[in-house]
Amino acid sequence: MSTSALVEFHGASVAGRVTNLTFSVHTGDKLGVIGPSGAGKTTLISLITGMLTPDSGLVDIHANVVGYIPQDPGSSLCPRMTVAECIIEPQVIRLRGHADKVRELQRLQESIPAMLAALGLEPEIAQRTPRQLSGGQRQRVAIARALLGEPELVVADEAFSALDHDTARLLQDLLLGSSSTVIFVSHNVTALRATCDDLLIMMDGTVRYHGPADNVDTTDPEVAAFLMAAKELTQ
Structure with a gap:
């Protein structure tokens, strides 16, 4: 694993939301982000995704x-576009003004069937619209949209909670088996500690813990109480 930092926060603050966020995420890391409602997780995601x-x-x-996977992946698709258009849309936006835009978009377009197949979907659905798909199929298309282009960084915002079991397992295997740096935001502390290298705990708009996920060492009584309550909710 590389030691180079892919994500760096240096005292980042947003008035009324988060205060003095300072931490880094290194290339290839799998980071779990957790905290109670109103802790600042949504603001953190917005800062990371720009x-x-x-x-x-x-x-x-x-x-x-x-790559960004929202809380309800299936609802992020435009119903008037074809599946292929939905998947490649973020790349069209990203490559605006790029010298090799046409060539790169063609390469990405050609990789869509393989991406769909990796997610257990028939390549033929690329020409359908989201309305013609089941809920589970729409979820997988939204995941393909986030993963097309081999993103160096993937942010999954409570995505697993909205997915059916098979799709959630498939996404987890894809992300954990990839070289991408992945930031998982979740309320399931047990799952995060089992799958992530590090854990970042937010409370009241601040980072209260950032360290190993498998052995959280904290003397902060509020953090300890939160972790105990979060663990009980998932049992």
Whole structure:
């Protein structure tokens, strides 16, 4: 595993949301992010994906391609587009003004059938619309949309909670078996500790713990109480 930082937060703050976020995520790491409602997880995701900029401090993302899997993946698809158009749309936006745009888009277009097959979908559905698919198929198409282009960084925002069991298992295997740096945001602390290298715990807009996931060493009583309650909820 490389020691180079792919994600770096340097005292990043957003007024009324998060304060002095300072941490880094290294290339190839699998990081789990957890915290109670209102802890600042959504703001953290927005800062990582570029949907929000900090009021103070810095956020440095050193990934050329970032894949984002939202909480309800299937609802992120435009019903008027074909499946192929939905999958490649983020890449069309990313490559605007790129010198090799046409060639790169053609390469990505040609890789869509293989991506669909890897997710257990027939390549023929590429010409259908999302309305013509089942809920589980739409979820897998949204995952293909996030993973096309071999992103160096993938952010999965509570994505597993909305997926059927088979799709959730498939996505987990794909992400954990990839070389991508992955940030999982979840309420399931047991699952995060079992699958992630490190855990980041947020409370009240601040980072209260960042360290090994399999052995959380904290003297913070609030963090300890939260972890105990979160563990009981998943049992």
